[in-house]
Amino acid sequence: xxxxxxxxxxxxxxxxxxxxxxxxxxxxxxxxxxxxxxxxxxxxxxxxxxxxxxxxxxxxxxxxxxxxxxxxxxxxxxxxxxxxxxxxxxxxxxxxxxxxxxxxxxxxxxxxxxxxxxxxxxxxxxxxxxxxxxxxx
Numbered sequence: 001x002x003x004x005x006x007x008x009x010x011x012x013x014x015x016x017x018x019x020x021x022x023x024x025x026x027x028x029x030x031x032x033x034x035x036x037x038x039x040x041x042x043x044x045x046x047x048x049x050x051x052x053x054x055x056x057x058x059x060x061x062x063x064x065x066x067x068x069x070x071x072x073x074x075x076x077x078x079x080x081x082x083x084x085x086x087x088x089x090x091x092x093x094x095x096x097x098x099x100x101x102x103x104x105x106x107x108x109x110x111x112x113x114x115x116x117x118x119x120x121x122x123x124x125x126x127x128x129x130x131x132x133x134x135x136x137x
Contacts, residue, residue, distance in 0.1 A: 001014055001015070001016040002015055002016040002017070002052060002053060002054045002055065002068070003015055003016070003053075003054065003055045003056050004056065005056050005057060005058060005064075007058045007062040007064075007086070008062060009033060009062065010032075010033030011030055011031065011032055011033055011038070011062070011086075012030070012031040012033075013028060013029070013030055013031075013056050013058065013064040014028065014029045014031070014056070015027065015028045015029075015053030015054070015055070015056040015066045015068070016052060016053055017050070017051060017052035017053065017068075018042060020042070020044070022047055023044055023045055023046070023047050023049070024045055024049065024050040024051050024052065025042045025043050025044040025045055025051050026041075026042065026043040026051050026052065026053040026066060026068055026070060026080065026082065027040065027041070027042050027053065028040070028041050028042075028053055028056065028064065028066050028082075028084060028089070029041075030064070030086070030089060038089075039088055039089030040089065041084055041089040041090075041091065043070060043080070043082065043091070043094070045070065045071055046071070049071045050069075050071075050077070051068065051069060051070040051071065051077075051080065052068045052069060053066040053067070053068040053082075054067060054068040054069070054105070054106060054107050054121075055067050055068070055106075055107060055108055055109045056109070057109045057110055057111050057117075058086075058111070059111045059115060060111075060113065060115065061086070062086050063083060063084065063085065063086045063092070064083075064084045064086060065081065065082065065083050065084070065109055065111060065117060066081070066082045066084070066109070067079060067080070067081050067082075067106035067107070067108065067109040067119050067121070068080055068105075068106055069103075069104065069105040069106060069121075070096070076098070076102060076103045076104070077103050077104060077105060078096040078097055078098040078104050079096060079097035079098075079104050079105070079106035079119060079121055079129075079131075080094065080095075080096055080106065081094070081095050081096075081097075081106065081109070081117070081119055081133070082094045083117075095133070097119070097129065097131060099123040099124050099127075099129065100124070102123065102124030102125075103123075103124060104121065104122070104123045104124065104129070105121050105122045106119055106120075106121035107120060107121040107122065108120040108121065115135045116132055116133065116134055116135065117132070117133040117135060118130065118131070118132050118133075119131050119133070
């Protein structure tokens with residue numbers, strides 16, 4: 001487990017990684033306020049690659065967003081930002097940030113009242129990269 005957060009109803013969202021059949025993947029789990037597992041979502045990687053959800057946030061509709069590092073193409077990690085459906089855990093969207101083929105590790109995510117998603121992390125050469133995503137729902 002890397003991080004957890006609760007929504008206004010007391011549901012808990014936990015993110016991190018899971019090793020399944022030798023592959024690492026983002027793993028995000030929703031628990032009800034009573035502690036029952038509601039859903040689990042996993043984004044897998046090819047064998048030999050690693051992925052991990054490092055932070056989680058919820059928006060004004062209690063939908064979870066996860067950031068971490070996830071290989072997109074090639075062998076380097078990229079910021080991987082995922083928005084999940086709060087009801088069933090389906091992936092609503094997934095975006096990557098890749099700094100010209102270098103390793104990028106997303107660490108922080110925050111959502112403002114207007115629904116803009118802010119992410120930050122470490123990019124190649126220890127640069128700090130912060131990105132604002134404008135969402136039109």
